[in-house]
Amino acid sequence: MSSVFPDFDLVLGTDTGVGKTHVSAILLRExxxxxxxxxxxxxxLTGGSGEDSGxxxxxCRVLSxxxxxxxxxxxxxxxxxxxxxxxxxxxxxIDPATxxxxxRRLGESHALVVEGTGGVLSxxxxxxxxxxxxxxxxxxxxxRIHLVSHPHLGCLSQVLSAVRVLEHLGVHCLHLVCRPVPDxxxxxxxxxxxxxxxxxxxxxxxxxxxxxx
Numbered sequence: 001m002s003s004v005f006p007d008f009d010l011v012l013g014t015d016t017g018v019g020k021t022h023v024s025a026i027l028l029r030e031x032x033x034x035x036x037x038x039x040x041x042x043x044x045l046t047g048g049s050g051e052d053s054g055x056x057x058x059x060c061r062v063l064s065x066x067x068x069x070x071x072x073x074x075x076x077x078x079x080x081x082x083x084x085x086x087x088x089x090x091x092x093x094i095d096p097a098t099x100x101x102x103x104r105r106l107g108e109s110h111a112l113v114v115e116g117t118g119g120v121l122s123x124x125x126x127x128x129x130x131x132x133x134x135x136x137x138x139x140x141x142x143x144r145i146h147l148v149s150h151p152h153l154g155c156l157s158q159v160l161s162a163v164r165v166l167e168h169l170g171v172h173c174l175h176l177v178c179r180p181v182p183d184x185x186x187x188x189x190x191x192x193x194x195x196x197x198x199x200x201x202x203x204x205x206x207x208x209x210x211x212x213x
Contacts, residue, residue: 004142005103005142006142007107008113008114009114010114010146011024011027011115011116011146013148014120014147014148014149014162018179019148019150019177021060022179023146023148024056024064025059026210027113027146028040028069032066034111037111038066038110039069039109039111039112040064040069040070041102041112041113041115042057042071042072043075043131044074044075044086044117045073046082046083047079048076048080050073057073074098074099075094077089083124084128087126088126094124094126100134119158120132137169137170140170146174146175147175147177148177149178150181152181156199159176173203175203176196176205193205
């Protein structure tokens with residue numbers, strides 16, 4: 001095993017249900033088109049099993065269109081809760097070292113996409129820390145952070161808070177993805193992406209994403 005932590009893509013959100021899995025599938029499809037061997041890791045699943053048709057790994061397999069896509073998860077809990085609470089109620093501890101080892105193992109042989117759960121600060125481990133606490137700063141320096149948000153009324157505070165957290169950790173956000181809804185858009189939804197571009201001039205903001213089957 002190499003002493004250098006591998007590159008990987010980390011998809012984080014400002015909230016749950018904002019489109020992290022959709023963005024993960026786009027990345028996996030792009031990697032496959034580039035001739036790379038992609039893999040998808042959802043460290044913790046809540047609300048069901050990874051084999052369920054509606055689970056994030058299953059959706060990634062379908063949406064990405066990548067044949068024989070390798071998908072993994074470390075733990076799955078039946079209740080749709082934050083990982084910390086779901087693990088506590090199941091009498092299980094989520095081990096940061098196990099997560100880091102899984103990223104290293106998959107990242108050394110694949111173009112790896114890791115999808116977080118909930119928002120940037122969603123409690124992940126028993127001490128209440130988020131998913132980023134599993135990694136050393138030098139690990140995150142080798143990652144590409146994709147932040148996903150909805151573009152609707154209320155997103156400005158959520159996005160700015162998430163970006164400030166990443167900045168405090170010394171982590172650069174590669175870009176912000178505002179996954180839109182079908183037309184017609186409410187006024188705030190139409191204006192918020194440009195507002196975010198003005199407020200965060202160093203972070204590219206993407207809105208128009210490929211439509212996946």
